[in-house]
Amino acid sequence: MTKIIYVDASGCRREVQARDGTSVMQAAVSHGISGIVAECGGSAMCATCHVYVESGPVDRLPAPNAVEHEMLDSTAEPRQPNSRLSCQLVVRPELDGLVLRLPQRQT
Amino acid sequence: MIHFDVQGQEARAVDVDPFGDAYLANPYPYHEVLRHAGPVVYLPQWGCYATGRHAVVKAILQDPATFCSGAGVGLSNFRKEPPWRPPSLVLETDPPEHTKNRAIISRTLSPKVLRELKDRFAAQARELVDQLVARSSFDGVKDLGEAFPLKVFPDAVGLRSDGREHLIAYGNMVFNGMGPRNALYEQAMRNAEMVNAWVWAACQRENLSPDGLGAAIYTAVDDGQLTHEQGAMLVRSFLSAGIDTTANAIGLAAHCFAMHPEQWERLRSESSLVRQAFEEVLRYGSPFQTYFRTTTRDVSVGGIAIPAGEKVMVSVAAANRDPDFWPDPDRFDIGRSTAGHLAFGAGIHGCVGQMMARLEVEVLLTALAERVRRIELAGEPRLMPHNTLRGFQVLPLRLHT
Numbered sequence: 389m390t391k392i393i394y395v396d397a398s399g400c401r402r403e404v405q406a407r408d409g410t411s412v413m414q415a416a417v418s419h420g421i422s423g424i425v426a427e428c429g430g431s432a433m434c435a436t437c438h439v440y441v442e443s444g445p446v447d448r449l450p451a452p453n454a455v456e457h458e459m460l461d462s463t464a465e466p467r468q469p470n471s472r473l474s475c476q477l478v479v480r481p482e483l484d485g486l487v488l489r490l491p492q493r494q495t
Numbered sequence: 496m497i498h499f500d501v502q503g504q505e506a507r508a509v510d511v512d513p514f515g516d517a518y519l520a521n522p523y524p525y526h527e528v529l530r531h532a533g534p535v536v537y538l539p540q541w542g543c544y545a546t547g548r549h550a551v552v553k554a555i556l557q558d559p560a561t562f563c564s565g566a567g568v569g570l571s572n573f574r575k576e577p578p579w580r581p582p583s584l585v586l587e588t589d590p591p592e593h594t595k596n597r598a599i600i601s602r603t604l605s606p607k608v609l610r611e612l613k614d615r616f617a618a619q620a621r622e623l624v625d626q627l628v629a630r631s632s633f634d635g636v637k638d639l640g641e642a643f644p645l646k647v648f649p650d651a652v653g654l655r656s657d658g659r660e661h662l663i664a665y666g667n668m669v670f671n672g673m674g675p676r677n678a679l680y681e682q683a684m685r686n687a688e689m690v691n692a693w694v695w696a697a698c699q700r701e702n703l704s705p706d707g708l709g710a711a712i713y714t715a716v717d718d719g720q721l722t723h724e725q726g727a728m729l730v731r732s733f734l735s736a737g738i739d740t741t742a743n744a745i746g747l748a749a750h751c752f753a754m755h756p757e758q759w760e761r762l763r764s765e766s767s768l769v770r771q772a773f774e775e776v777l778r779y780g781s782p783f784q785t786y787f788r789t790t791t792r793d794v795s796v797g798g799i800a801i802p803a804g805e806k807v808m809v810s811v812a813a814a815n816r817d818p819d820f821w822p823d824p825d826r827f828d829i830g831r832s833t834a835g836h837l838a839f840g841a842g843i844h845g846c847v848g849q850m851m852a853r854l855e856v857e858v859l860l861t862a863l864a865e866r867v868r869r870i871e872l873a874g875e876p877r878l879m880p881h882n883t884l885r886g887f888q889v890l891p892l893r894l895h896t
Contacts, residue, residue: 431845
């Protein structure tokens with residue numbers, strides 16, 4: 389289990405114990421975090437699991453692949469340099485303490 | 496969690512024919528047999544393995560290195576018998592080719608592109624609904640399910656407007672063609688040569704409007720990422736997969752709401768449920784029921800051994816009603832959580848057009864909900880016998896405003 393922290397648009401902070409090997413998106417959905425929609429279920433098709441990577445072990449995250457790059461151009465709230473699709477981030481022990489900020493809207 | 500291993504027990508042989516008349520008319524009792532008999536079973540009649548359990552289907556779809564698509568996603572193994580058409584560059588390929596080709600398509604179908612199409616699709620949905628409410632009854636298959644995607648999707652691709660009925664025939668070839676060479680296969684292929692020629696011509700750059708999704712694929716040809724022929728092949732993927740599946744989904748949705756008027760009322764009173772409602776239609780109805788993967792190595796799935804080079808049937812329809820995953824799976828309930836349904840597949844081959852399908856059905860259900868108080872059957876519906884898809888052949892409907 390790895391600790392991931394989600395901060396919603398109103399500043400409300402939720403700590404989740406996420407199962408290693410699942411995605412940061414799946415961890416959010418299975419813990420009922422409503423700021424992640426994830427309509428396509430993790431296929432990198434919908435850009436509705438957008439997160440901003442705020443702090444923690446951010447340098448441990450692999451760079452986005454070409455498809456994620458493209459898809460980040462379609463997010464409902466503007467893309468920033470720290471934008472990621474949470475379905476593409478795999479939970480691993482070295483991400484313990486990762487803090488993600490959720491956008492105001494996903495669609 | 497399902498674990499893959501090398502050693503395992505022999506699969507139990509099950510006397511179920513997923514392409515037989517009885518199964519196709521009512522697959523649900525057979526799904527239960529498949530799920531109950533083991534994580535993976537053997538179907539001696541077709542010499543293939545099969546699974547209907549949610550956890551197993553999902554695990555298989557998420558391991559494309561072990562369960563590949565390059566040998567075809569139907570019963571036939573392309574490495575043993577020649578396919579009826581040149582294999583798709585996305586559906587029937589594996590990484591790394593698949594990765595590049597899929598990225599080219601997914602870029603043309605991005606949420607940003609779809610947002611730009613939404614107003615036009617919504618206007619066309621309202622226009623169609625206005626026509627249908629004025630009629631005393633109509634066929635939910637031809638006049639609604641097929642009519643809407645046949646209008647909006649080929650328009651978006653930039654296809655010529657004549658001869659689009661060939662797209663229905665082509666989809667039928669593609670999806671019945673994943674089954675065995677039975678009567679349904681032969682029937683679907685009866686005009687294959689003519690339909691293939693029409694589709695191939697329609698995919699050529701000079702026959703596509705310069706501002707459509709088809710033309711956008713050809714920009715990858717200009718960039719040197721694809722040959723001209725590969726560009727046409729990717730446009731062909733739009734036409735293979737973009738009509739029949741959506742048409743059947745719309746028919747299934749109309750039928751669900753005709754049979755469950757209280758769910759229609761709920762949708763009308765909570766319009767924010769529209770997209771969620773479509774997910775439940777997909778889970779409950781699974782328009783694309785059955786397809787195959789091929790093992791690339793000896794593998795054991797949930798303790799059952801499958802040798803290398805074998806065909807494995809994944810029943811997403813059975814997985815979408817697996818009681819080990821879904822509470823009360825046979826109940827149609829637009830308020831339930833549908834996260835984890837496999838109607839669009841999962842993993843790298845998850846439907847690349849799924850956001851397009853969602854958009855089409857969202858605007859159509861919204862237009863219906865705005866005007867229609869009740870959707871009613873106006874006669875006996877008849878299911879379409881089909882090797883891999885579920886939908887109606889005839890669906891008489893009446894709309895009450």
